[in-house]
Amino acid sequence: MINLLKKLTAIHSSYPNEMQMVKFMYDFFKNKNYTVKKQNVEKNRYNLLVSKGKGSKSILLYSHMDTVAISSGWNTDPLKLKIIKDNAYGLGAWDMKSGMVAALQAFLDYQPKNIKIKFSLCVDEENISKGGYALIKSKFMKDVACVISPEPAFFNGINGIVTGRIGRAVYDIEIGGVSRHFALYDNKYDINKFSAELLLKLNSLNKLIDKERKQFIFARKIKSEAIGMSIPQKTYIQLDSSVLPPNTHQKILKQIRKVSESINLKYDNSFNVCVNFVKRETPFLEPYEIDKNNPYLRLLSKSVSETTKKKAIPYFRSSVADENIFGSYGFTVLGIGPEGGNAHAPNEWVSITSMKKLNLVIMNFLKKADDIC
Structure with a gap:
């Protein structure tokens, strides 16, 4: 996972310039014999959609490929992952390339029996969510029962589960x-x-x-x-x-x-x-909140506690993300991400241990979701 995170960090993908990341990830999946769909969002901007398995329901692992622009004040090269003890520094390392890597590894490793596992990579999340809105309107979402978004864990670390947003x-x-x-x-x-x-x-x-x-x-x-x-x-x-x-x-x-x-x-x-x-190309993001008795929330909470040996902490966030799109359209969407710091700021970092634990949590969750279908 660290090797892949290094490669992804080296790709400058601040919106609207995600094309190099799109090409890299498209080839990545193709080389592993996956069928990859390029979903056109606008000129030279694409979402990537991949799936595996069979079944009437699917679990979607969501990530966005874009980052914010490089700001002044970095102590290291923001496009070269710098590892100091357990911390990995780089642009997008926390938001959200590490979460993407953890979810991607789970997607590659888990072989579903009763469900489909889907993986989406979207553009423009750091702007006005053009990629997220294109995705929600597509047939790719038709059988999705739950969306897992490994966005940065601003609060409660790896034990926090985002169940709603303003x-x-x-x-x-x-x-x-x-x-x-x-x-x-x-x-x-x-x-x-x-x-x-x-x-x-x-x-x-x-x-x-x-x-x-x-x-x-x-x-x-x-x-x-x-x-x-x-x-x-x-x-x-x-x-x-x-x-x-x-x-x-x-x-x-x-x-x-x-x-x-x-x-x-x-x-x-x-x-x-x-x-x-105010006029803009996409609707403003609506608020949402998942019911505390949601069955997928219960499954993810168990996965967190079994992996970390600590109780999961569902919580509400006072910020917006593409998760708002899924939630406001009626989908179960749960956010869980690695620990880190300095999102949208110089010297952004992620905990490598936390990224690896996140991968295990998602793997555990996929197995539980597969077993109940």
Whole structure:
């Protein structure tokens, strides 16, 4: 596994430049006599899809091939895996090439009896999940009973199992009023007083259940100005949001519009307010959470405890990933990854021991899932 991780780390695959990684992994599978499907995502960008075994159900081992760009501050060559004791340093070593290697080795080694084992490698996860959305719409997902995603374990180490995530969306608010002379100032025409009230009122949508289960909205950009001796006529606000299940982005959008309408009444409807999602090529990632009694969660929890001799810790994460796509489309998706540090930062590292244990956990899980089918 370490040798493969070295080869993968040496491939610079920051999005949208995953083609070298695609070619390497395509040849890797071909050389092992697997049938590999290239799923077109967009020009020169492909997902790779592989499967083995027979059965009416399948377990999907998911990984993404892209990384973030190289940042300044590295103490070693980010494209040359540097091993110091149990830590392996390199770009993407933790997010998520080590998880990919652990899952890939399990895919190669396990010979299913009653189910299919599928392996997917996607592009663009670190951007707007074009690969993940292409995958979810494909026939490849039709018989998938459970998705295992070996993304980095931010909390609880190898014993942590991600069972849910927040959703995230960004909204544009465009507010227009009537231009008036400075001398004719009146509260009901003060567009930025209206804007301030709107932002304060949106705090009512915030929720804090625990340190990970947080729903909030905040302004990430505000723009407004007056010309000469006039009061401002236009204000632009961009909102960022963390959304908890069972809420959806569409529900939050309606609530923002409702709040703006109610405040506008206080101003005699002096303003035209338009609230929409920021335009992008893929939908924003919706929140999800897996039921605590999910049978695959029970199986993976047993695999974790048997391998590590410690109890599994299911937990909810306050960040988004391609897992959101699977979860919000109704698939069971469970995240479990190796220990490491400095994801999306210089001197990213992964624990080699943890990567090897992750491989054993996934192998154990595949056997258990195979036995119940």
